[in-house]
Structures are given as C-alpha cells and as structure tokens.
Amino acid sequence: MDLFDAQCGALATEPGRTRRVAVDELLQSMDDCGITGALVRVAPGTLETDVDLANRRLFDACKPHDQLIPCPVVVPNSAGDLPSEEQQAADALANGAGAVWVRPSIDDWIVADWLCAPLFDALEAKHLPVFADAGMIDFHTMAAIAAKWPRLPFIYAGLHYRDQRKLVPLLRNFPNVHASIGSNYTVHSGLEHMVAQGLAKQLLFGTGFPESEPAAAVMLLACSPVSDADRQAIAAGNLVSLVAGAGR
Amino acid sequence: MNQFVEKALAGLPPGLDIIDMHAHVGCFSYTVPDRSVGSIVASMDRLGIAAAAVAHIRCTNADAEYGNEIVCNAMQEYPGRILGYVGVFPYGRTEVRRNVERWLGEGFSGLKFHDMNGIPYNHPSYAHAHAIANERRIPMLFHTWGTEKQLDHVGRIASACPDAPVLLAHAGAEAEERYVDFMKKHPNAFLDVTYSRSPRGLVRRFADAVGAARMVWGSDVNVLNQAQQLGKVFGSGLPLEDMQMILAGNARRILEQAGAASSA
Numbered sequence: 268m269d270l271f272d273a274q275c276g277a278l279a280t281e282p283g284r285t286r287r288v289a290v291d292e293l294l295q296s297m298d299d300c301g302i303t304g305a306l307v308r309v310a311p312g313t314l315e316t317d318v319d320l321a322n323r324r325l326f327d328a329c330k331p332h333d334q335l336i337p338c339p340v341v342v343p344n345s346a347g348d349l350p351s352e353e354q355q356a357a358d359a360l361a362n363g364a365g366a367v368w369v370r371p372s373i374d375d376w377i378v379a380d381w382l383c384a385p386l387f388d389a390l391e392a393k394h395l396p397v398f399a400d401a402g403m404i405d406f407h408t409m410a411a412i413a414a415k416w417p418r419l420p421f422i423y424a425g426l427h428y429r430d431q432r433k434l435v436p437l438l439r440n441f442p443n444v445h446a447s448i449g450s451n452y453t454v455h456s457g458l459e460h461m462v463a464q465g466l467a468k469q470l471l472f473g474t475g476f477p478e479s480e481p482a483a484a485v486m487l488l489a490c491s492p493v494s495d496a497d498r499q500a501i502a503a504g505n506l507v508s509l510v511a512g513a514g515r
Numbered sequence: 516m517n518q519f520v521e522k523a524l525a526g527l528p529p530g531l532d533i534i535d536m537h538a539h540v541g542c543f544s545y546t547v548p549d550r551s552v553g554s555i556v557a558s559m560d561r562l563g564i565a566a567a568a569v570a571h572i573r574c575t576n577a578d579a580e581y582g583n584e585i586v587c588n589a590m591q592e593y594p595g596r597i598l599g600y601v602g603v604f605p606y607g608r609t610e611v612r613r614n615v616e617r618w619l620g621e622g623f624s625g626l627k628f629h630d631m632n633g634i635p636y637n638h639p640s641y642a643h644a645h646a647i648a649n650e651r652r653i654p655m656l657f658h659t660w661g662t663e664k665q666l667d668h669v670g671r672i673a674s675a676c677p678d679a680p681v682l683l684a685h686a687g688a689e690a691e692e693r694y695v696d697f698m699k700k701h702p703n704a705f706l707d708v709t710y711s712r713s714p715r716g717l718v719r720r721f722a723d724a725v726g727a728a729r730m731v732w733g734s735d736v737n738v739l740n741q742a743q744q745l746g747k748v749f750g751s752g753l754p755l756e757d758m759q760m761i762l763a764g765n766a767r768r769i770l771e772q773a774g775a776a777s778s779a
Contacts, residue, residue, distance in 0.1 A: 479713050
C-alpha cells in the first residue's frame with residue numbers, strides 16, 4: 268500500500284527543543300513506516316515567524332527529493348507589505364507546491380472576508396489546495412470558507428478525537444473539505460464509521476510528524492476494518508489527486 | 516521498514532503478546548461511533564490483544580456502582596478477555612470498603628481512581644480502597660495529567676502501599692520529567708503510556724529513563740483507537756524484548772501478583 272502523508276513537516280524548532288527537525292529525520296521516519304510521499308510544511312510552526320525565509324528553505328529542502336511536495340505558507344497582503352496574493356500563489360506553484368498553508372494565529376490575521384478574500388480568491392483561481400489546522404481555524408470558520416470558496420479544496424488537519432460530531436457533518440456538507448486522520452484523530456471505530464457514511468474520498472492519511480509518532484497513524488489506517496479500495500484511497504489516492512490538481 | 520508496520524500493512528497482526536491495561540466501557544459526552552464491548556473485542560481480535568482491563572467511565576461520578584455492574588457483565592460475557600477495574604468513588608470510608616470488597620469478590624483485577632470528580636486521591640474516603648489494594652497486591656490505576664499536586668497525592672499513596680502496583684495513567688501527557696522523578700522515588704510505580712497524541716520519542720525516553728520493566732501499555736479504548744496507541748510502541752525503536760515487557764510482560768507480572776493472570 269502506498270502512503271502519502273498529508274500532515275507532516277520539518278525544518279523548524281519548537282519551545283523546549285534545542286535543534287531544528289532535519290529533513291533527513293523526516294525521510295528516515297518515512298522509510299521506517301513505508302511512507303512513499305509527503306506534503307511537507309515548515310513545522311513545528313510556532314517559532315517560525317519569517318514566512319519568506321521559511322518558504323525558501325522549504326523549497327530548497329524538498330527540491331532534491333521527489334517524494335517531498337512543499338506546502339508553503341501564504342499570508343494575506345492586507346497591509347501591503349507582502350507580495351500580492353496572486354504572486355504568492357504563483358511562486359508556490361513555480362516551486363512545486365502541492366498545497367499551501369494558512370496559519371492565521373501565527374501570522375497575525377483573522378479569517379474575515381474584508382481581510383482575506385483576495386487570498387482565497389487567488390488560491391481558488393489557481394486551484395491550489397489549502398492546508399488548515401483545526402487549532403487555528405475552528406469548525407465554524409472552516410465551514411464558512413469552504414462554503415464561500417466551493418471550488419477550493421481544503422485539507423483540514425489537527426483534528427481531535429472529540430471532533431467526530433462536528434467532523435462528519437462538515438465533510439458531508441462541504442465536499443471540498445478533506446480531513447487528515449493524523450494526530451490527534453484517534454477515535455475508536457471512527458474511521459470505519461466515516462467510510463460507511465460514504466466519506467472515504469474526503470479522508471487523507473496523515474501522521475503529525477514531527478510532533479507525533481508516525482507509526483501510530485499508519486497502524487490506525489492499516490488496522491481499521493475498511494475495504495482495500497477505501498484504505499488505498501485514504502492512504503494516498505485522495506491526496507495524490509488533490510496535489511495533481513494544483514494549478515490546473 | 517519497521518517490522519510491525521510492515522505486518523500491519525500486509526494485513527497481519529503484530530504477533531506479540533499484548534495486554535491493554537487501560538480501557539473503558541461507557542461514554543463521555545463526545546461521539547464514539549461504536550462504544551460496544553463487542554467492538555472492543557473485535558479490535559482486540561484484529562490486533563492479537565489477549566486481554567483488556569476496563570473501567571467504566573462512570574467511575575468519574577457518583578454513579579460508579581452502575582458502571583461497575585456493567586463492567587462485571589462484560590467480564591462475564593468475555594471471560595479472560597475483559598478484565599475489570601473497580602471504579603472507586605469516594606462515597607465514604609465504609610461504603611468504599613464494602614463496594615471494593617464486593618467487586619473484587621466478583622473477580623475484578625484492580626482499582627481505578629479518577630479525580631475528575633474534584634476530590635483528591637488522598638481523601639480519607641479512599642483509605643480502605645488503598646489498604647485493600649496493598650493487602651491483596653492488586654494494581655491501582657490513577658488518572659494523572661502531570662500536575663504537582665496530583666502526583667504528590669499519588670506519591671503518598673504509593674509510599675503507604677508498597678505492595679500494590681501503582682499505575683500512572685497518561686504518563687507524559689504533561690510534565691514528562693515529573694513522572695521520571697516520581698518513578699525514582701516509588702519502586703512500586705509503573706508508567707502507563709496511554710495518551711492520544713503519541714508524542715514522538717516519548718516511549719523511548721521513558722524506557723531510557725526508568726527502564727522498560729516499569730512501563731505498561733494501555734489504549735484508552737473505547738475512546739481511543741487501540742491500533743493507533745500500539746503504534747507509538749512499535750515506532751519507539753526499542754529492542755523487541757523491551758517492547759514485549761511494555762506490551763504484556765509487566766502487565767502479566769502485575770496481574771499474576773493480583774491472582775488474575777491465569778485468565779488473561
């Protein structure tokens with residue numbers, strides 16, 4: 268089974284740690300777990316405040332490795348100090364990005380039409396999937412932007428084992444939202460329940476590396492009682508399709 | 516590739532002896548699609564888990580006895596596969612003693628304490644429960660989240676009950692170092708690595724710091740996914756013999772001491 272990780276990162280550090288997470292660590296971990304591809308962000312992201320530098324390092328780090336697809340950060344140019352939203356989307360695609368990451372609370376913006384509509388308009392125009400973390404974009408906000416930009420695919424990650432009651436209707440109502448089953452989605456019988464609801468096409472394998480142990484996510488998917496076809500779609504097929512559609 | 520990941524990807528069980536020392540029946544307020552005991556046993560079958568020691572989630576409130584009844588029914592429905600923790604609620608010293616003795620008489624294997632009820636573990640109402648555990652050398656599983664006060668209370672109990680295995684649930688969810696310090700002071704303590712987030716490297720760091728012989732594995736099923744919780748041990752990079760101690764060896768020793776291992 269191919270595994271394509273929708274929720275992982277490297278190159279950054281976090282409070283309490285003394286070194287950055289190297290790309291080699293990510294590659295080693297992928298090898299250990301049989302993961303053949305990864306959508307990579309600069310993570311952990313809390314101390315990475317220089318978006319331009321972080322994105323350039325991410326592109327450079329991914330370039331030698333075909334299995335690593337960059338997912339750079341984009342920020343609304345609401346104060347006029349950044350490249351235009353169109354330019355950011357174009358730069359991402361030119362550097363092989365398969366998706367982009369929005370992180371409002373780290374980059375000090377809020378999800379409001381009057382502030383960030385130009386960003387989502389530009390991303391939708393390029394059909395560039397958006398990675399959103401539930402820790403920064405709550406379910407209300409996720410639903411609102413998924414409704415306003417229905418042709419823009421979203422990868423919703425950082426979900427919690429307590430989220431099932433919100434997650435199922437979110438996916439059912441917004442087919443452009445795709446959920447990562449990486450940390451901290453650890454629900455007993457949750458995956459098979461969502462598959463039985465016909466949501467397999469909206470589920471993505473993810474690990475939560477470097478914060479979480481990747482083997483945990485692999486075990487969750489590999490051992491869930493779902494059909495081989497659904498398992499393979501979740502493991503890689505769905506994300507491969509999303510990434511392949513970027514810029515088209 | 517990691518041999519256990521490879522087996523899982525091939526649709527095979529891990530092929531190890533595994534005992535889940537932290538499991539539940541009942542429910543919290545959030546959705547778990549299938550909470551049935553049958554779904555837990557089905558998950559155990561897929562993963563080759565020999566037995567799971569369960570406490571009812573109503574051990575967190577004054578309806579704990581209802582929960583114990585449900586656990587007892589599950590033990591009877593799946594003998595040897597479902598083991599029971601008595602959910603101990605501090606109704607009062609006499610009542611606690613009566614309840615604990617009743618359920619141990621029904622074949623329960625240990626005691627579960629949860630301080631979500633707002634009552635500290637060293638409350639006098641619990642005294643008989645601690646003493647019985649010590650006398651019978653049965654495990655006491657304490658819900659913990661790394662706070663100084665909580666571990667101080669459990670530490671006093673561990674010191675007063677040196678013959679009872681004291682299991683610290685969710686070890687490392689917060690304040691990793693505090694757990695390591697605790698283990699140095701209390702030789703009858705075990706780290707229970709049940710924790711949803713499965714931080715990378717945590718199992719390895721604990722094994723390096725306190726030794727695999729002092730760790731047990733639990734999943735928090737029927738809330739969390741057993742396979743996902745196993746993955747953190749499989750991915751730890753520990754030698755096989757250490758993994759085997761964490762996944763079952765230590766649990767068997769604890770249960771054997773409590774007279775409950777023969778059924779697991």
